Amino acid sequence: MDGAAVEARPGEMLIAACERSGTYIPRFCYHSRMSPVGMCRMCLVEVDTGRGFGLQPSCMVPVSEGMKVSTDSEASKKAQDGVLEFLLINHPLDCPVCDKGGECPLQDQTMAYGPGETRFVEEKRHFPKPIAISETVFLDRERCILCDRCTRFADEVAGDALIHFMGRGNHTEVNTFTDEPFASYFSGNTVQICPVGALTAAPYRFKARPWDLTETLSTAWVDSLGSRVAVQASRNRVLRVLGADADAVNWGWLSDKERFGFEALNSAERLSAPMLRDAVDGDNREFRQAGWGEALEAVAGALRATSPERVAVLGGARLTNEAQYMWAKLAKGVVGTDNVDAQLGDGLDPHLVLGLPRATIEDACRPGGTVLLVGPDPKEELPTLYLRLRHAIVNDGVKLVEVTPHATGLSHLAEHSLRPSPGTTARLVAELVDAATGSGPSGDDSEIEAAARSLREAGEGVVVVLGRMSLAEPADVGDAAARELSRLPSARFLPALRRGNLMGALEAGLAPGLVPGRMQLEDVGDGASLAESWPRLPDSLGLDATSVLRAAARGDIDVLVLLGSDPLNDFVDRDLAYRGLRGAACVVAVDLFVNDSASLAAGVVLAAAGPTECDGTFTNVEGRVSIMSRKVTPPGTARADWMIAADLCERLEPGSTSGLDSPQAIRAELAQISQAHAPITEDALTQNPMEGVLLAGTGATGEAGGWRRSGRPTMGRSPVGRTEPATGPAGREDPLEELPEDGFLLITTRTMYDDGMMLRHCPSSRGLAPAATARINPADTDRIDIDVSTAVRVVSDFGHIEATLATDSGVPAGSLRVDWLAPGAPANALIAAATDVTVVSVEAR
């Protein structure tokens, strides 16, 4: 290259090989995460493969031995200059009013490689200035240079080919189909990769100039995948979040929720100071602003006045690892209660999640591998993981076997899709594993056998993406399935639990029976390091979320701390959440907003700093710890969650947090206590700013965690397995057979957009939550005398919601699917905690 010898990888494109060796070839259409198309011709360079130098697009030419390349010859420069002049023929040059101005590849490369003067005096082509191609994305076709990046992304990466080139030649434009907007969960990525200002997104339009922005590398917080992001802010306000290209995680892509979710942080309704109220109803039910001293003393007083087992903490997945550790220390080590649960009855047994041999995303996407998905739709719950899996299936020959409650965004790519009816999941998984390990009947040609054959052929090292199936089934269904699945030879697990930094919470011990470092509470004994840092330990095993709410409803909980949780909307049983919240003597909410539960029951609300407002780390589903950075200051006097916990610790037990005055100090104490956290040193974090650092025991080289196969139940639940009597889900009769004539088995799973607290405060995403729909299999329409598309009431023994009836062949016959938190129709109103299946009926309204 340019006279020097350069080493390249076999098959590598010239443009990439040159870039790796330090020579940047200008480009618009080429993107390292998408297939090359040679659309823009900007990367023309002179290449000689033995027949003399000729111009070739370097994004389309794979390297070869002895190839000679001249990137800066007169011919190359003239070609690039000419291409730019062509590209600018129809470009409006409205840079002064264009959002891209200042960070625009077209602008930059015109300066560096272009003509500087135009010879084009004719009329340029005109289009109406920007058209909205979706709720958030605007398209200015005059600026577009037809590089095919957005359309390629939509088709190749997202699988939502809703934008396409229309017309031909000079009339080519990017557009959507009539009345069919670019309603992709990933539409924001097209804005990020657009090399001109053609695509802009509502949240950033006309907000700032790139040179006024400062940027920090951080981690996305809205789901548990931990996508790496660049947070950009100006004048102490976060204005934009961009995907950062972490090889191991998100490849630069983000879902729109991760990208635009920051809007909630700028909401005027953010809590900016602690609030107190004397009564939750009656005349004095208005919150009044309070000082931190008064508010914290109120909480400390309530904690002092009661005994540890009458204190409970729910939630914590919103917090950073450091804040989670401090809250675990406060609850378990200072107050002495084990009634702590970061999951709200919507997850899996934490002992199980921590104990299973863990896989990384890379393990799951390894070319030629096999992935078994047992859980919800990744496209809805972990959209960035969906992108990675989709890529692995489409491009790298990864086979997918899915066991899901209904059709998913990956179903059309799956080798086998098994859709157990509610209540039969564990049995189906057991049969599948039996068949796959050869310990059960085989040879029949059932779907299960076919799927098992795929698993057998995969041999060792199947990666199981394991999440909670329908939220209308109890958690132990998932637990039982996981126990079965661990019989697969060398199977590794990638937890698919959506809630934010949930893995961090579990690793920090925010679950009953656990302390930091995946240790069982009763195994701690004289564990030296924990005893040094923690004044005490809980005397007895605590309650999980369901049991906490039951106890609270009975009046057995005096202080209930909602650590960023909203049980009314997030707990599986709305009625129990309501009774629990009303039954607890003092409810303390630590949150960014006054959520529905706090509004109902909290006496004290502590204003917390959100993501981008405090430093810390995040643990994703793989156990990958990455930095979350502070970019702006929190509103008002809102405090970082770890500070709130530290303050309470000091009030209750002076000296218990001495030295813990920064996230770094907390990380150091955690790494000292927990072997799992030992790799998380400041050096390691600094050296791996993009990829982060895996906790011990994660990934293909890690050891299996500490889960024992006997299982260790949390209180209030019994272990479930195939050896149990026929009352467990695994042994249950087929609930379909007991179904009343007009009854349906309820399925409910989450959608990416819902009526959650954060999304309610995102102006650009607020309207995107799909309206409540009750979906049934087309075969079931004649079981009920109601027309499709009419308004119906879905009724269970416990409540009802209103929805519109629809048919969906992806829903198993006999089942009815509703979204978890559709606006005005919370599915948890239909469910009672711990019932095996929920039977619903449909009434016209």
Place this chain on the structure above:
Amino acid sequence: MTLSPANEALAAEIIGWFPRPRSALIPLLHLAQAQDGYLTDEAMRRVGELVGATPAEVKGTAGFYEMFRFEPVGTYLVNVCTNISCLLWGGEELLEHACESLDVEVGGTTDDGMFTVEEAECVAACTEAPCLQVNYRYRGRVSPADFDRLIEDLRAGRTSIAGHGVLAQVRQSIPADRLAGVVPPEQAREAPVWLARNEAGASG
């Protein structure tokens, strides 16, 4: 409208001809255009469903081809060439005359829905300049008077020309004496009827 039951059946058959359903996209678009005279949004949606493409992909693909129409056109689509040869022989004047006599703009359709007049790029018949196409059938050396006569004949039904869609041309009825037919090579000792006739005409 979406596809008629007969066309649905045909579509299913057409899809069967190809190794992948997506390969049937263009043939199905021809089918849809033959049905409605242009590609309706509903038909494109349906075709997308049938071949596993999004409506945007269907429209984007169709939009590459000039002969797929997204708006209704007249029964007779008149393309007047104004490229160099035709220009020199009065193509522009012919176009102007066509628009004036039919009272339409270029690209417009007469109120009765009979004629759409468009300006065409070179149709590769320069020896016959100025030329035009009616539903892609050629007419060469057309004077304004010839044009008026052609329009009169078409209006009066004295001449008929198959529809503008590809299928309409495939399906037009061909007189028996012009049929080439499919004949196995070993039986094809004699020239086809129409060729024999032409040769006879040439020699006589």
